Amino acid sequence: MPATRPPAPGRKTLGAVAIGVALVAFNLRPPITAVSPLLDRIQDQEGFSSTAASLLVTLPLICFVLLSTSAPAIGRRLGIEHAISLSLLVVLLGFGVRLIPATAFLFLGTAVIGLGVTFGNVLLPAAIKRDHPSRVGLLTGLYTMSLYVGAAAAAGFTLPLQHGTHLGWRATLGLWAVPLLVGMLGWLPQLRARTTDLAAPRPRAPRGLWRVPLAWAVALSFAMPTVLFYTLSAWLPTILGDAGMSDSRAGAMLSVANLSAIPFALAMPILASRTRRQVWCLAIGGALLALGLAGLLAAPTTLTAAWMLLCGAGLGTGTGLGYAIPLLRSRDAQTTAELSAFSQTIGYLLSALGPLAAGALHDVTHGWTIALTVLTLLAAIQIAAAVPAGQDTYITDTRGTLPG
Template sequence: MTPPRSTLLPAVGVILLGANLRPLVVAVSPLLGAIRADTGLSVSTAGLLTTLPVLCFGVLAPLAPRLGRRLGIELTLLLTMVLITAGAAVRLLQPLAALLAGTVLIGAGIAIANVLLPGVIKRDFERRVGLMTGLYTMTLFASPALAAGLSVPLERATGLGWRRVLALWGVLAVAAIIVWLPQTRRRTRVSAADTKAAARPVCGLWRNPLAWAVTCFMGLQAMTFYMVAAWLPTLLADAGMSGVTAGVMLSLSSVVGIAGAFLAPMLAGGAVRTAAIVVAGSVLYVIALGGLLVAPIAGAYLWMSLLGLGQGAAISLALLFIVQRAPDIRHAAQLSSMSQCFGYVLAALGPLALGVVHQATGGWTIPLLLVITVLIPQTLSGVLAARDGHVSGYPDEPPVEGELLAFPSSGRCQGTGPAR
């Protein structure tokens, strides 16, 4: 289904924004050897380059709805791309502090955009939620796969060095700024009273069972994803696979994940059908992890394909639940903030916990069984999140006549009470 002309440019903008939410983080991993050799970074400090952004995703997520209400969602998203561009530029500078500071800027921009983009899909593509969620999530897999696969070849082919190659991925943010800039005109100027009223968040979600189901599914799928992504190459290398091939296997899972990310929200429809996709994705995940236990080398291509499909379906459904379970964009932003704050803090702790278990046991059987165990509550929360209905929340103060209850898009959006 082709979007009408009025939504075509916003659709391209959303896809371009999504294309910037992973590459500048993922591109660090394949270049980490060159970075350490050039700067003398210790292993722990080098780990900060990949851990800091994920921590930013969780810690800064609660700020996103407030910024969106005060500045307007379009302008805030534009500023996230400016932050990402600035972070890419700062990492060009020589001091080690600049490398870490640029990484934090990138993580901050991504954290805010992560939270706000599901609300844009909710508002602008209500009749095409499945399609746009699929395209958006597909981009979340495709762009980092490109960054992981092309960063080292680009460095070797061009001789630019790791700093300039990392900065090249910032060009995507510049392109997003150019395409998204016209969208900032959609928000008209509002009065100071309306701005103050809009700053009051939707409360009550932390006591809502459906909101917690969405939050737990988001958090647990992020945790399992980062646990596997962080240690999969090491697991395969320990089984006898070359380091280069192990990296290719990780990229393969990401490439196949594109299909899972696109198909899951397109196939979802109704509580039972969506719950079945949640379960199917987890089953694929378990088969892949079980295969890695018994035949990590012989069946690697099959296990990576199944793993990618399961991971892609999970993240896509997690984002779809945020959009579907929110009655309006204001609730979508708050639910997105709640679930991603919880989710990415868990995601940052997951790889550390798996590493500790691996070190304590000296093998990969117990760590993989641990991931499979986490998939049980992940599946249960996903089935609960698939139930039809909306989360309920209310402003923390009684609304007044003319109060702005949602992000404005074209003109003032007024309301007389909390969305139900």
């Protein structure tokens, strides 16, 4: 193993970066996924259809689509650390707006939250590539693991928090601002470190990646598990509730899926970074998801925990690799930011359609069979995308790739 030099004064140690990444990543999903266990109550009180209610999950994804490619430019202008701090402040503002008791402010606050989360999604992987390029597997695994810890906490504790505090659903959603404040305090030390940002050379336009086949394969590898994550986060408790399961147990099953994803989200990026080709691990993620969804389709209330374990393992694998592959297919932080922004734009565009399409299919068919069948087919597409995305090549410029 090559010798490493001690960090210069004011520069970031691995531990400092790891703590900052974990605290920020934990808070990037609860503002969105905490809505799911309360969706039935929100629908009843506000009189929403399934399609309208799904907008509460879809609005942040629309923000991801529209703004992901702008994140590298904001990171260059403000510095990555300050841009991430600003994003956390924006999320906090969104929590406040969502507390105002009017339907318009519910949707406006959700959109503001999506705006803030967008920049963390893109800039945290770029910070990892910039500060510790030799530890991208470990830090990306920590990042995706923390995403799932936050999502699992929101899925598992939102209803118990409401029951324990006797608060309304708006105030219950607002309680998730407390860990966000902790994350903001934990990120403050990052602002004092001296680092080199994405300043030079002047970046290429991210839209150039639309002409690169490898970029599309990477984008699909990110998109498929992301679509499945947000669609299941939005509708799984309702799917299981419609099949006869109690609300509390249905919410617990979503938490099981998120909890079982955690070790895979941590381990798979580490394993992937130690191999030259990642076809095998990308394909495994899709296969696990396909098996879990097929089981949920065939017998939603029989062996439900087993289906959730399979789905969780597939989601953790797919999401962890979805964030890791842009780092492994690029040689520098700027390319990482651009490829991450491109893959997230494609992924969140499709993910924004996922909950909406599932809700619309339910409204039309009055059941979940068609929606679950489509989700299973998406897992098969993830397996197919693994072959080109997992090859040992790099994005070099807007025209092509270079062998590893």
